[in-house]
Amino acid sequence: MATEEAPHSTLPYPPIHQDKKFVVLSDWDGTITNHDSNDYLTDHLGYGTEKRRQGNRDILTGKVTFRDAFREMLESVTANGHKFNECAEVLRQSINLDVGFKDFYSYCKQADVPVVIISSGMAPLIRVVLSKLIGDEQAKEIEVVANDADVKEDGSWSIKYRHPTSGFGHDKSQAILPYRRLPSPPTIFFFGDGVSDMSAARHADLLFVKKVPGEDNDLSTFCEREGIPHLLFENFGGALKVVSQVVEGKLTVHDALKLGSV
Numbered sequence: 001m002a003t004e005e006a007p008h009s010t011l012p013y014p015p016i017h018q019d020k021k022f023v024v025l026s027d028w029d030g031t032i033t034n035h036d037s038n039d040y041l042t043d044h045l046g047y048g049t050e051k052r053r054q055g056n057r058d059i060l061t062g063k064v065t066f067r068d069a070f071r072e073m074l075e076s077v078t079a080n081g082h083k084f085n086e087c088a089e090v091l092r093q094s095i096n097l098d099v100g101f102k103d104f105y106s107y108c109k110q111a112d113v114p115v116v117i118i119s120s121g122m123a124p125l126i127r128v129v130l131s132k133l134i135g136d137e138q139a140k141e142i143e144v145v146a147n148d149a150d151v152k153e154d155g156s157w158s159i160k161y162r163h164p165t166s167g168f169g170h171d172k173s174q175a176i177l178p179y180r181r182l183p184s185p186p187t188i189f190f191f192g193d194g195v196s197d198m199s200a201a202r203h204a205d206l207l208f209v210k211k212v213p214g215e216d217n218d219l220s221t222f223c224e225r226e227g228i229p230h231l232l233f234e235n236f237g238g239a240l241k242v243v244s245q246v247v248e249g250k251l252t253v254h255d256a257l258k259l260g261s262v
């Protein structure tokens with residue numbers, strides 16, 4: 001489902017990391033965080049869990065595009081009068097990190113493995129939550145490739161898509177493919193959990209799919225249906241064991257995929 005021709009990007013990209021042996025690209029919502037912040041807004045301030053879940057199912061079956069369904073979810077929040085700053089504050093107070101992410105990030109930093117957040121959420125909201133969770137200094141270091149928000153003077157807002165002509169809104173494969181085209185491409189680890197990661201799923205060397213017991217696991221459903229090789233993980237603690245072994249040459253990507261879940 002990746003777009004053959006690159007969709008026009010309305011937002012800049014950070015320069016890619018040349019000459020690295022490994023790169024981590026990761027979804028933010030529900031992957032690095034314990035809850036998806038946009039789901040949280042829709043469920044609590046918008047039209048609620050039922051409709052939101054139906055929207056996700058419709059994306060998964062191809063009935064609607066991610067771009068259109070996701071916009072509708074967010075519009076249900078703004079239709080109830082919730083201003084941008086209020087939403088940012090709600091998320092700042094409600095969203096936490098995956099239990100293993102801090103250690104995972106520290107390891108990557110000392111092992112010279114860049115970590116880039118690739119999100120279909122809105123960068124200013126991600127920045128607010130990230131700063132609270134890991135501190136301003138570390139939050140500034142982490143690159144975020146996401147959508148943006150148009151915030152009006154009265155605080156009303158809407159999502160500004162990176163790739164408005166793509167049904168993905170943000171076609172995440174466009175953050176991966178430039179790495180693939182390097183003369184010596186790095187090994188790419190991609191982490192995701194949901195329908196927003198469908199555009200990226202086939203382009204990683206080692207795809208980690210977050211699986212939360214007892215919850216819907218849309219990316220896992222998608223990968224099984226499409227036959228995309230992946231490794232299930234419950235948190236970044238388990239993922240770190242695999243990533244560190246691959247980085248240190250003790251495990252191949254091929255053998256890592258055979259583990260099935262960590």
Ligand SMILES: [Mg+2]
Binds near residue numbers: 196
């Ligand atoms: Mg997600």
